[in-house]
Every structure is written in structure tokens, then in C-alpha cells.
Amino acid sequence: MSAIVITEEARHWQEVAHKVAEEVVRPIAKHFDEVQEYPEEVKQAYIENGLLGVWIPKEYGGHGAGIVALCLVIEELSRACGGTGVAYAVNALGSFPMLVGGTEEQKQKWLPQVASGEKMIAFCLSEKFAGSDAGGMQCQARLDGDHWVLNGEKKWTTNGGVASLYTVFAVTDPTSKSRRISAVMVEQGTPGFEVRKVEDKMGIRCVPVVETHFEDCRVPQENLLGGRPGMGFKHAMGTLDLARPGVAAQGLGLAQGALEYAVTYAKRRIQFGAPISSMGVIQDMLALMATKVEAARGLVLRAATAVDQGDTAAVNKLAAMSKSFATDVAMEVTTNAVQIFGGYGYMKDYPIEKYMRDAKITQIYEGTNQIQRMVIARNLIKEADKFSYLNAYIPTESYDTYNALSEEELAAAGEAVS
Numbered sequence: 227m228s229a230i231v232i233t234e235e236a237r238h239w240q241e242v243a244h245k246v247a248e249e250v251v252r253p254i255a256k257h258f259d260e261v262q263e264y265p266e267e268v269k270q271a272y273i274e275n276g277l278l279g280v281w282i283p284k285e286y287g288g289h290g291a292g293i294v295a296l297c298l299v300i301e302e303l304s305r306a307c308g309g310t311g312v313a314y315a316v317n318a319l320g321s322f323p324m325l326v327g328g329t330e331e332q333k334q335k336w337l338p339q340v341a342s343g344e345k346m347i348a349f350c351l352s353e354k355f356a357g358s359d360a361g362g363m364q365c366q367a368r369l370d371g372d373h374w375v376l377n378g379e380k381k382w383t384t385n386g387g388v389a390s391l392y393t394v395f396a397v398t399d400p401t402s403k404s405r406r407i408s409a410v411m412v413e414q415g416t417p418g419f420e421v422r423k424v425e426d427k428m429g430i431r432c433v434p435v436v437e438t439h440f441e442d443c444r445v446p447q448e449n450l451l452g453g454r455p456g457m458g459f460k461h462a463m464g465t466l467d468l469a470r471p472g473v474a475a476q477g478l479g480l481a482q483g484a485l486e487y488a489v490t491y492a493k494r495r496i497q498f499g500a501p502i503s504s505m506g507v508i509q510d511m512l513a514l515m516a517t518k519v520e521a522a523r524g525l526v527l528r529a530a531t532a533v534d535q536g537d538t539a540a541v542n543k544l545a546a547m548s549k550s551f552a553t554d555v556a557m558e559v560t561t562n563a564v565q566i567f568g569g570y571g572y573m574k575d576y577p578i579e580k581y582m583r584d585a586k587i588t589q590i591y592e593g594t595n596q597i598q599r600m601v602i603a604r605n606l607i608k609e610a611d612k613f614s615y616l617n618a619y620i621p622t623e624s625y626d627t628y629n630a631l632s633e634e635e636l637a638a639a640g641e642a643v644s
């Protein structure tokens with residue numbers, strides 16, 4: 227089991243992000259939430275401070291600081307504004323497929339441009355009829371001479387329109403079950419590629435979430451990720467394992483930020499002749515909120531450390547645990563923070579209701595928390611053989627024999643749960 231490791235370098239990037247969050251992000255968060263526009267000055271601040279290279283290895287122009295560092299940066303940005311946190315984090319999401327499965331040539335070509343901020347990048351997986359069931363996508367890519375021709379549409383592309391490079395998952399072999407999908411890199415401006423519906427959202431309003439459409443969109447054959455078709459679903463799943471601790475960190479940042487506002491307000495709000503922070507009911511709420519935030523932080527760092535240390539056996543489960551736990555904590559803590567602000571908390575003049583709106587999506591995107599729990603349970607059931615010796619301590623009753631399943635029935639039941 228990998229212990230939590232936070233390097234000096236990761237702490238450095240956390241400090242840089244903290245400064246950007248307090249000096250650039252927090253003062254403008256309310257405005258860009260209201261107008262639902264992307265804050266260019268925040269993008270400039272990422273670039274000027276080198277934040278877009280944090281997770282990219284040094285050999286591809288980044289700082290090679292790893293996923294713990296990435297999570298600390300996302301937490302700091304999200305503490306000030308959840309929208310800004312994801313506007314940053316989706317660049318990691320968009321570039322992870324290349325790190326997971328790209329050829330050396332592809333990495334050399336694109337990753338330095340992402341690290342420098344020359345190209346913002348987006349991740350196009352979901353479709354109207356394929357959200358949780360990502361493998362059920364319909365968007366197609368067909369080889370025609372030395373080009374892949376894309377047709378179809380993707381849904382909920384975060385950063386769409388701002389990004390100039392898109393990692394697009396499409397069906398390249400409709401007849402195959404396990405090698406149906408591939409990822410193709412599409413540059414903005416490619417004929418046949420268009421950003422259409424820009425969504426009007428409850429939260430994370432400063433970052434665009436769009437539909438991307440492809441109509442006979444031709445991309446060079448060498449843009450197929452990894453150079454070999456059929457690896458797309460594995461690349462997508464491997465990507466989500468790397469990216470989910472980042473969503474967890476976004477939830478953590480939102481919860482931490484809301485807690486800080488709640489304590490500050492509770493000390494200043496006078497009711498019944500005393501600050502509400504002196505009242506037991508409020509202290510109980512604050513104490514539970516703070517405890518859950520710390521528990522979430524532990525899990526985020528544990529999952530991110532497992533990624534950095536290449537603990538592949540643990541990553542899938544820990545990534546899902548951190549994502550579902552920290553984002554549920556985000557929803558609970560931000561909701562309670564609104565409660566502590568009382569009537570004022572519900573009003574847009576105050577900063578706290580935005581935290582609650584921003585938190586909601588973290589329970590949904592990059593795999594709903596229900597999907598995360600399915601992933602966790604699948605891992606647990608797979609690992610359960612380690613404990614089969616415990617059967618010796620569980621008495622066998624006659625109904626066990628009566629209910630005994632044949633090997634085939636057991637296999638079928640296994641399939642049903644996995």
C-alpha cells in the first residue's frame with residue numbers, strides 16, 4: 227500500500243496556484259459566473275505561471291510534477307472558483323489519453339504545446355445516448371485513403387470552443403465488441419468540425435460545455451492515437467483512472483472553500499446577542515464539515531500518490547473512491563455552508579450559493595458517483611479471493627447446500643455483478 231507522498235515540488239505548485247487563485251481568480255469569479263464567459267485573464271495566469279505543464283513529463287516540455295501536484299493545484303483553484311478549477315483540470319483530462327496511449331511522435335508533437343498553453347485541449351467521450359455507457363457511443367471514424375473521416379456528434383465537451391485540440395473517441399470497427407473504439411486527435415479549424423450548442427448551466431458557468439459536431443471531418447491517419455485502431459476504450463478508461471483524483475480535488479477545493487466562508491461568517495453573524503459560532507448546533511455542523519473535508523483530502527492524496535507511484539493494481543479503485551467520496555463531501559459541505567449563511571446564503575449577493583451550484587456537477591461528470599461505486603464494488607469482488615480462507619470461520623448451514631450454484635451459474639452470477 228502506497229503511503230501519501232507530497233514532494234517539495236508539489237508544494238511549490240500548490241503555492242503558485244494559491245497565489246493565482248487569490249490574486250486572479252477569486253476577485254473575478256462572481257462576474258464570470260454571472261455572464262457565463264470564459265475568463266481569458268485566468269488562462270493567461272495559468273500560462274504565465276507555468277501551471278499547464280504541471281502534470282506533463284519533462285521530456286514533453288512539462289514540469290513532470292505528477293498527479294499529487296496536479297490535485298493540489300486543482301484544489302487551490304477550486305477553493306476560489308469551481309468553474310476555474312475544472313477549466314484548468316480538463317486540460318489534463320484531454321491530454322491523458324496521449325500519455326496513456328499516444329505514440330512517441332504524437333507526444334512530441336502535441337504535449338509541449340499543451341504544457342506551454344499554446345494549445346488548450348478537450349476530451350470528447352460522452353454522447354447524447356452514451357453517458358455512463360461510454361462504450362455505447364455512435365460517432366464514427368472511417369478510414370478513407372490516408373485520412374480518418376469522422377461523422378457524428380459528442381455531448382458535454384468541457385472547454386469546447388476554448389480548446390484548439392480535441393481528443394475525440396469514435397467507433398472505428400462497428401463489428402468488434404472489444405476493439406470497437408479509437409481516439410483521434412482533431413485540431414480546431416478542421417473542415418467539418420464545429421462547436422454547436424453551448425449549454426446554459428447550473429454551475430461551473432465560466433467554462434463552456436458544448437456539443438461538438440463532425441460532418442465528413444477528415445483528419446490525417448497519423449492522428450489516430452497510438453497508431454493502432456481499437457484501443458480507444460482502454461485509453462478512455464485509463465485516462466479516467468488518472469483524471470478522477472482531479473475531480474475529487476475539485477470537490478475537495480469547493481468543500482474547503484465553502485468551509486472557510488462558513489466559519490468566517492459564523493464568527494461574524496450575531497443572533498440572540500452572540501455570534502452564531504458560539505452556538506452548539508452550529509459548532510456541531512462546522513466540526514462535521516471540517517472532519518469530512520480532512521477525510522476527503524486523505525483519500526484524494528492517497529489516490530494521487532498511487533498514480534504517481536505506478537501502483538496500477540490500486541489506482542482504478544482508489545480513483546473511484548476518491549472521486550465519489552470527495553464530491554459527495556463537496557455537495558454536503560457546500561449545502562451546509564449555505565445553511566449556516568441562512569437566508570443570505572440563498573442570495574446571489576453572497577458568495578456561498580455558487581459553491582453549492584458548482585459542487586453538484588462534480589457528483590455527475592467523469593462518471594457519476596453511482597458508476598464510481600460500481601467500479602469500487604467490481605474491484606472488491608475481484609479482490610475477495612484473498613479472503614477465501616475466511617470461509618472456514620463461517621459455519622455452513624443446510625441452506626448453503628440447498629442454494630449451492632453450479633460452476634456455470636456462479637460464472638453467470640459473477641458476470642451479473644462485474
Ligand code: CAA
Pocket residue numbers: 312316319349351352357358359360361382383384403404459460463464466467542590591592593594597601
Ligand atoms: N483501464 C484499462 N482498461 C480498462 C479499464 C481501466 N480502468 N476499465 C475497463 N477496461 C477495459 C476492460 O479490461 C475491458 O477490456 P477487454 O474488452 O479487452 O476485456 C474493456 O475495457 C471493457 O470493460 P468493461 O466491460 O468494464 O466496460 P463496461 O462497458 O462495463 O463499462 C464503465 C465500464 C466503468 C461503466 C465505463 O463505461 C465508465 O467508466 N463509464 C463512465 C463514463 C464516464 O466516466 N464518462 C465521463 C465522460 S468525461 C467527462 O465527464 C469530462 C468532463 O466533462 C469534465
